[in-house]
Amino acid sequence: MQQQQFGKRPWSFYFLATFFTLFVLFLYGPMFAIYVLSFQGPSGGLTFPMNGFSFDWFVALFGQQRTGDIRGSFGRSISLALMVLALTVIISVMAGVAFRRRFVGSTFVFYMAIASLIMPGLLISLGAPIMFQKLLGMNTNWYTTALGAQLTWTLPFGLLIMFAVFNRFNRAYEEAAYDLSATTRQTYQYVVLPILLPGIIGVALFGFTLSYDEFPRTLYTVGPRNTLPLEIWNMTTNVTSPALYALGTVTTAVSFVVITLALGSIALIQRRRLKHNLDGESAGASQIALAEADR
């Protein structure tokens, strides 16, 4: 596209540029401050200036109990996030398949499911233990009540993503598979799900990250042992050392690794669909000639 070479930029450029700068500043500024301060020297405090440089606060994080049960809560958060991921993927994909056909009451079911996106999370968190304890006689626990409460948050997202994914899916692929003798099960196994895999990884990614940093729905449903975000929240009230910042840096790193893995695998799948096989590479010249002849 040709750029405008001459003349003044319109006023809207400066307005939007300022807006974007502020956005970036607010998004990355606080995080950047935390990351830098987590490398505070042993005698440093909670704010700038930096008083030397060390990894002491990372060591402290996993070393001692005085900072709270970081190791345990981290493990619980990861396990919970993986459970949420698995359930979100399975249920969303199956619901997405179901919603491809307009069944009786599908609109009602859809709005019922989506309603939990606007429902205040704290309400669910408050109500769930009452329901579980009084009606079912169960105690709250991170792997039961909290799991359920988090699913009310991840499933609508998963469902919406699957809607988008199936909307873009060309039904001709399915018909082609039927035409080539595939059964319904084979069609899903060998055609539909492989083609939708990038979208399904997206659902998994959402499930994991939404669960990993979920706070309001987990607060009263988690039971006696905390997840990581709740543990951090506890620490802010009684820990007054840069260990808190070190924790922030570590959790960000975990999220980053997860996102990189997910996006990386999506990119890998897309690349594989376009990749020149070694075979193809060696025969490249003759193929180009053939392609030319084809034109």
Added chain:
Amino acid sequence: MAQRGTINLVSVTKRFGETVAVDNINLTLPGGAYCCLLGPSGCGKTTILRMIAGHETPTEGQVFIDNENVTGLPPVRRGTAMMFQNYALFPHLTCLDNVAFNLKMTGVPKPQRRTRARDMLARVQMEAFSERMPAQLSGGQQQRIALARSLITNPRVLLLDEPLSALDEFLRLQMRGELRRMQRELGITFVHVTHTQPEAIALADMVVVMDQGHIEQAASARTVYAEPHTAYVARFMGGQNVLFGRVGHVAAGTVALDLEGGGRAEFQIDKAPAVGSLIYISIRRDRIHLAKPSHNEEKNSANTVAGKVRAIEYQGSWVKLTLEGVSPDDFVLNLPDSEFFAHPVKTGDVVNARWAPESVHILTGGAGQGDRPYAKGQN
């Protein structure tokens, strides 16, 4: 016994809600023939194809293949294979795996299915591309892979849904030839859906012209082009001028028609129509000539019409002359270039066009079953 791959549609109707896509059609497609279903978009041709394939079920009526009622059977049990518009090649599989897909689904062991898929790729001259992904192929190459993938099921009928529409002009002509060659080699029935008239007449043994869920004419390409049954077919196939008028008088096997828009046509007719009845005729563009300007007395003679030249298009070996004021349709002459340049005319000139009585073709089907008498055909 008819040849293998004969398709019969008996009183087939397909409705989608209130819309009637296919309206009570009876049609026989001969086995081993190249058949084209031709018509504008929305005429029901793709619906017919999908009902033969088993991807749609007729609302009423039956589909027979080789006298076996296949209505309601899944595609697998019909011995048909479909080549989809834009091919629907599986994007996550290599060309080889795409072609071998049917064999994998039916449980053929891996070494055998790879061998057979490679043979099929060789057949469409794509063996060098076996490990490529579909996205890496040009449109023509994708079509060959799609063809190979369909043919590996060893079908008795191959159904092609607008197979050439995704290709550019040059490739379209090339692949058209390849489809025809492939059909001759295999000897199976090809049913090819298209909205492009030259494609249909170049390829097909049998052309089925459709409009609004009806069949207007089903006949050989030459018959459909040269002897259209209705005004609709004549306009849609192109190359024809459609005129109509009321019968003025009949004498000794000759009928005089007072044309709508002026002028009079006189021609032989086998069965004398009643005076005053409405008759549609067509005259091929290349069978019309300009009367010499000096012969002005011809103006009022039969088989001559006057019109103003609206457009002149040089086409190489002929010149396309469009006249207005002759009939509700445009009136078009294709003059040999030598004839035009011997006595050139300009845009805006009023000229007389004439034709021989034997060039008149009577459209026995009248306007056609569709209710748009003035629908313009393709130029």
